[in-house]
Amino acid sequence: MALSYYAEELKKTAAAIARPGKGILAVDESTKTVGKRLASIGVENTEDNRKAYRGMLFTSKGLGEYISGAILFEETLFQNHPDGESMVNKLEKLGIIPGIKVDKGLRPLAGGHDVETFCSGLDGLVERAADYYEQGARFAKWRAVLQITDDGCPTNLSIQENAWGLARYARSVQESGLVPIIEPEILMDGAHDIAKTAAVQEQVIKTVYKACQENGVLLEGTLLKPSMTVPGADFTPKADPQQVAEMTIRTMERSVPASVPGIVFLSGGLSEEAASVYLNLMNKIERKAKWNVSFSYGRALQHSCLKAWGGSNIEGGQKALLARAQANSEASTGSYVTGSQPSSDEALFVAGYTY
Numbered sequence: 364m365a366l367s368y369y370a371e372e373l374k375k376t377a378a379a380i381a382r383p384g385k386g387i388l389a390v391d392e393s394t395k396t397v398g399k400r401l402a403s404i405g406v407e408n409t410e411d412n413r414k415a416y417r418g419m420l421f422t423s424k425g426l427g428e429y430i431s432g433a434i435l436f437e438e439t440l441f442q443n444h445p446d447g448e449s450m451v452n453k454l455e456k457l458g459i460i461p462g463i464k465v466d467k468g469l470r471p472l473a474g475g476h477d478v479e480t481f482c483s484g485l486d487g488l489v490e491r492a493a494d495y496y497e498q499g500a501r502f503a504k505w506r507a508v509l510q511i512t513d514d515g516c517p518t519n520l521s522i523q524e525n526a527w528g529l530a531r532y533a534r535s536v537q538e539s540g541l542v543p544i545i546e547p548e549i550l551m552d553g554a555h556d557i558a559k560t561a562a563v564q565e566q567v568i569k570t571v572y573k574a575c576q577e578n579g580v581l582l583e584g585t586l587l588k589p590s591m592t593v594p595g596a597d598f599t600p601k602a603d604p605q606q607v608a609e610m611t612i613r614t615m616e617r618s619v620p621a622s623v624p625g626i627v628f629l630s631g632g633l634s635e636e637a638a639s640v641y642l643n644l645m646n647k648i649e650r651k652a653k654w655n656v657s658f659s660y661g662r663a664l665q666h667s668c669l670k671a672w673g674g675s676n677i678e679g680g681q682k683a684l685l686a687r688a689q690a691n692s693e694a695s696t697g698s699y700v701t702g703s704q705p706s707s708d709e710a711l712f713v714a715g716y717t718y
């Protein structure tokens with residue numbers, strides 16, 4: 364099917380996900396990554412346990428008040444809840460649009476620096492996306508990763524390759540009716556200052572949109588998922604929240620076209636509270652473009668929830684999830700009061716993190 368066939372639907376889907384006061388729950392950890400999360404609470408990484416955990420998330424009553432979309436790993440898109448109903452149905456009952464991670468992970472970038480990667484998964488993507496659409500998915504995610512080092516990263520090669528991959532992916536899934544979430548993550552690893560992050564991020568995002576134009580991507584039917592503009596994790600003094608908000612908005616205003624309906628930030632290792640506070644401050648700044656500025660958090664929505672669930676406490680887990688979902692929903696309209704919802708202040712940053 365040609366992109367033009369889906370154009371109106373893509374715009375509608377993107378606008379529905381980027382509605383004011385709503386954000387995305389990222390639950391697309393690969394089987395290996397979710398295994399690390401489950402191990403942290405002493406739960407074995409079996410299909411039944413993954414199903415029980417995610418089934419708990421997707422039956423949290425009222426979650427749809429704060430969350431418009433959930434990104435799933437392939438296993439979950441085709442999985443049933445322990446009660447026999449499909450996970451897709453559970454989400455739809457809450458008014459949450461199901462999405463799917465379609466990339467096949469990071470690979471070493473030949474010709475780049477040792478730490479540099481490209482994101483794989485383009486082969487057969489139009490066909491795979493059509494299967495996911497058939498199964499109920501309406502949007503997709505692809506995560507490219509760049510790193511700042513003091514010896515020249517990201518290289519131009521890495522910026523070009525990752526931007527091109529994101530644009531090829533975006534065009535490919537749009538051909539099958541899925542709204543692409545375009546995710547050029549810049550890792551927090553390093554000791555660089557915030558000005559360095561801003562300069563790199565501006566160049567990366569501009570390169571991504573140039574590649575999108577060359578590939579004929581329909582921008583109104585896309586969402587951007589960037590990292591926030593923060594100093595490197597080893598930089599001192601620690602990040603100033605107001606400066607992070609201002610530098611992030613400045614970077615977005617310099618590089619993201621106004622036709623993109625929504626920017627949904629990743630949490631990238633920020634603590635739950637910091638992720639809410641930074642987003643809230645961003646939404647207090649008057650902006651030049653009208654994009655909805657919201658969240659697509661994985662760790663910052665699930666950390667205290669996972670702990671509260673602990674393998675069996677459904678009610679406790681759901682309560683913790685709803686608390687962070689509400690906090691971030693408020694932050695997406697600039698009305699979050701710091702500390703008004705329970706959260707964990709634990710830094711979730713892990714150097715060299717792989718998803």
Ligand code: 13P
Nearest residue numbers: 389629630631660661662
């Ligand atoms: P974090 O919010 O944990 O960074 O995860 C979001 C995500 O989907 C990364 O690809």
